[in-house]
Amino acid sequence: MLFKGRTVFITGASRGIGRSIALRLAAEGANVALISKTQQERPDLPGTIHSVAGEIAAAGGSALPIAADVRDEEGIALAAQKTAETFGGIDIVINNASAIHFAGTEDTPSKRYDLMMDVNSRGTFTCVQSCLPWLLKSDDAQILTMSPPLNLNSKWIGVSPAYALSKYGMSLLTIGFAREFAGKIRANTLWPKTFIATDAIRVNFGSMLQQSRQPSIVSDATFAILSGQIGRLTGQHLIDEDVLRQTGISDFLPYATDPALEPQEDIFLD
Helix, strand or coil: CCCCCCEEEEECCCCHHHHHHHHHHHHCCCEEEEEECCCCCECCECCCHHHHHHHHHHCCCEEEEEECCCCCHHHHHHHHHHHHHHHCCCCEEEECCCCCCCCCHHHCCHHHHHHHHHHHHHHHHHHHHHHHHHHCCCCCEEEEECCCCCCCCHHHHCCCHHHHHHHHHHHHHHHHHHHHCCCCEEEEEEECCECECCHHHHHHCHHHHHHCECCHHHHHHHHHHHCCCCCCCCCCEEEHHHHHHHCCCCCCHHHECCCCCCCCECCCCC
């Protein structure tokens, strides 16, 4: 129970990677605040903050589902306040919520551009800013952002400039937090080596779903980072497979969606 007594504030927690991380950390004793807009299931998108909270409770963990939109500054501030009041503080912020529109400039309407900037870059800033009073009081505060290494190879920026800008904004902010709060808050980014079998992949890269790995590889890497298994890092861009290799794992076949297929390397990686 390495996280017993620790409180985690995680966005995008109703399904996919967010759900997997929440369950993993709750199993290690963490109090988990589940932040997401999703309160009711949709036929095409199963999972809500309440269903994830139910899974955590059934396993004997502590969860607090909070309906909030990372674009809503007031709503996130209230969510942070409620989390701290319920659990006595906030020790870890995981910026997982993300919006994707993987398209070129001609095919990216302004409303899609605004959505990605608001959810990805601005949402990351808003969540950290709202949780900051409690992070600064924690004896082991951490920020982990699900965003890619700052790869300026135009191969990726040139495919989808708007989406790349929004995700790189998350990474830049996180590296900035590491420097600004050095000695007080550790901040790193995490990105998957391969596609992960989530609804985002199903909708945007459906043909690659079977060549994806399960979300558990990201949650296991998250656990390794936050628990200090690979050192007390800060200001680093981390890749899930590389993190787990440092813990001694070399067989990644159990994470495969289809063990017969080679996993597809994720975008933003060379």
